[in-house]
Amino acid sequence: MRSILVRITALGAAVAVLAAACGGGGGAPTQPSPTAAPAATAAAKPKFELASYQYAIQTKGKLKVGTREDNVPFGLKNPATCKFEGFDVDVVREFAIAIFGAEGKADPDKFIEYVPVVSATRIPTLKDNKADIVAATFTVNEERLKEIDFSTVYFRTGQKILVKKSDTTIKEVADLKGKTVCTAKGSTSEKNIAAKNKDAKLLLLDSYPPCLIALQQGQADAVSTDETILFGLVKQDPNTKIVGGYFSDEPYGIGIAKGRTGFAPFLNKVIADMIADGRWAALYKKHITPVSGDVKDGPHDKGRPGG
Amino acid sequence: MPDLGVRASVCARGGRKDLTMPGAIMFEFPDLFFTGLFLTVQLSVLGSIGALAAGTLIALFRISPIPPLRWVGVAYVEFFRNTPLLVQLFFLFLGLGALGFRFWTTDTFESIFRAGAAGMALYHGAYVAEVIRGGLLGVDKGQIEAARSLGLSYVQTLRYVQLPQTFRATIPPLGNIGIALIKNTSLASTIGVAELLQAAEIVESRTFRTEEAFGAVVLLYLVLTIPASLGVNWLERRLLVAR
Numbered sequence: 001m002r003s004i005l006v007r008i009t010a011l012g013a014a015v016a017v018l019a020a021a022c023g024g025g026g027g028a029p030t031q032p033s034p035t036a037a038p039a040a041t042a043a044a045k046p047k048f049e050l051a052s053y054q055y056a057i058q059t060k061g062k063l064k065v066g067t068r069e070d071n072v073p074f075g076l077k078n079p080a081t082c083k084f085e086g087f088d089v090d091v092v093r094e095f096a097i098a099i100f101g102a103e104g105k106a107d108p109d110k111f112i113e114y115v116p117v118v119s120a121t122r123i124p125t126l127k128d129n130k131a132d133i134v135a136a137t138f139t140v141n142e143e144r145l146k147e148i149d150f151s152t153v154y155f156r157t158g159q160k161i162l163v164k165k166s167d168t169t170i171k172e173v174a175d176l177k178g179k180t181v182c183t184a185k186g187s188t189s190e191k192n193i194a195a196k197n198k199d200a201k202l203l204l205l206d207s208y209p210p211c212l213i214a215l216q217q218g219q220a221d222a223v224s225t226d227e228t229i230l231f232g233l234v235k236q237d238p239n240t241k242i243v244g245g246y247f248s249d250e251p252y253g254i255g256i257a258k259g260r261t262g263f264a265p266f267l268n269k270v271i272a273d274m275i276a277d278g279r280w281a282a283l284y285k286k287h288i289t290p291v292s293g294d295v296k297d298g299p300h301d302k303g304r305p306g307g
Numbered sequence: 308m309p310d311l312g313v314r315a316s317v318c319a320r321g322g323r324k325d326l327t328m329p330g331a332i333m334f335e336f337p338d339l340f341f342t343g344l345f346l347t348v349q350l351s352v353l354g355s356i357g358a359l360a361a362g363t364l365i366a367l368f369r370i371s372p373i374p375p376l377r378w379v380g381v382a383y384v385e386f387f388r389n390t391p392l393l394v395q396l397f398f399l400f401l402g403l404g405a406l407g408f409r410f411w412t413t414d415t416f417e418s419i420f421r422a423g424a425a426g427m428a429l430y431h432g433a434y435v436a437e438v439i440r441g442g443l444l445g446v447d448k449g450q451i452e453a454a455r456s457l458g459l460s461y462v463q464t465l466r467y468v469q470l471p472q473t474f475r476a477t478i479p480p481l482g483n484i485g486i487a488l489i490k491n492t493s494l495a496s497t498i499g500v501a502e503l504l505q506a507a508e509i510v511e512s513r514t515f516r517t518e519e520a521f522g523a524v525v526l527l528y529l530v531l532t533i534p535a536s537l538g539v540n541w542l543e544r545r546l547l548v549a550r
Contacts, residue, residue, distance in 0.1 A: 190509070190512065219400075219401075
């Protein structure tokens with residue numbers, strides 16, 4: 001009996017150690033520096049209206065953020081460093097800086113509490129107040145606007161086509177006539193293809209990696225879904241390329257719960273400032289250009305070839 | 308991405324007051340459901356014939372007096388019975404595809420269909436082989452000795468004495484395998500065969516009418532399996548040897 005108890009305790013301790021190794025999510029806790037005067041730090045914080053939600057967050061001292069852990073290049077928990085990274089995450093860090101001022105700028109992660117989400121848990125996470133904002137390639141649409149609020153569009157993408165690099169016949173969605181196009185079943189991508197080109201032959205598999213293999217083997221002529229997912233496939237197989245323009249619209253917004261006074265306009269202002277002063281373009285260059293090869297100045301920019 | 312907002316609102320509506328007769332949705336999307344049903348029937352029939360042929364051959368290998376044939380039989384049964392059908396299907400579709408083998412066709416959908424049918428035959432063939440082997444071993448040794456002493460060769464003894472009795476005696480377990488095969492054809496949806504289950508998945512993602520789409524599939528599978536069960540029972544009554 002005793003030995004079982006000892007084992008359970010040991011197991012518990014081991015689990016605790018493992019959890020601690022990647023725990024927190026907000027980076028290493030930093031001790032407040034004894035030399036920094038608390039008054040000076042407080043003075044560096046931006047002033048908000050007392051009724052606003054950003055003031056509540058500032059007072060709380062933490063911005064709770066729902067993001068994905070496995071969505072390259074937008075939200076990813078780096079398994080080596082246990083830190084979150086990606087385009088969405090860096091946008092969120094800008095919000096933290098805007099709320100917490102100079103101290104936030106020094107280490108935004110100190111003020112951010114990450115709440116991992118998947119597609120299906122994004123709205124519940126907001127409604128149950130588990131997160132203040134959700135930044136996770138979250139497409140703004142009518143149905144969702146009934147449940148939650150969104151910021152302005154901070155990233156815009158759409159459905160595109162992935163073909164082999166050697167392919168010269170498929171350049172846009174109209175060229176898919178009679179071709180075999182692979183996509184995931186149960187996705188809006190399948191609906192979009194069927195709507196845009198009813199002569200395309202759809203090969204429906206469970207996810208995108210088998211689609212990529214089918215493309216590599218020539219069983220499929222093209223793979224089609226959100227460009228952001230195609231970026232990830234190109235990274236896996238550099239012998240493929242993305243062609244054509246968008247034939248669906250996927251505008252991403254920051255999700256927030258309804259009834260957050262003044263919060264959406266505040267986020268919109270931060271997003272607008274980021275686009276205006278080039279921080280947005282810098283983030284695009286950092287996260288998206290390595291896979292897309294283009295540069296953009298803002299979410300509505302058409303983009304042009306970049307180095 | 309499935310649109311959660313839409314799903315949630317369908318659920319919130321609380322079990323659709325306008326819910327129509329179960330299965331009525333199949334007549335709204337007849338091309339998807341009935342083409343799917345037809346493909347499921349084709350897979351089932353081709354798979355069953357293939358499984359019976361492969362299984363009988365492997366069973367003969369397993370009772371053969373020639374050791375290498377016995378080893379082949381054992382290897383076949385253990386491999387196909389002990390690995391998941393899903394993995395075998397992916398190997399037949401993408402694995403063989405990587406080696407350049409497309410089941411003698413250049414059409415992707417035809418090659419996927421053939422991969423699916425081959426998977427059904429190979430996998431269930433392993434089970435059929437064991438059932439048939441059991442049946443062959445169940446034939447009274449005295450009959451075999453009598454046949455051989457009458458001058459029948461080994462092959463003739465199999466053909467005229469052992470196999471006819473075996474097939475009649477093994478109808479119930481073979482029927483079991485056949486019905487399992489009909490249901491297992493749904494796994495072919497994962498390699499892209501647009502059979503019944505995939506038809507329902509497409510309808511579900513287009514309409515968010517989950518309960519209706521999968522309800523229709525349940526009905527259509529029952530339409531296939533219940534007559535199959537009755538047919539097996541009838542065959543059993545007609546042909547089963549009383550021992």
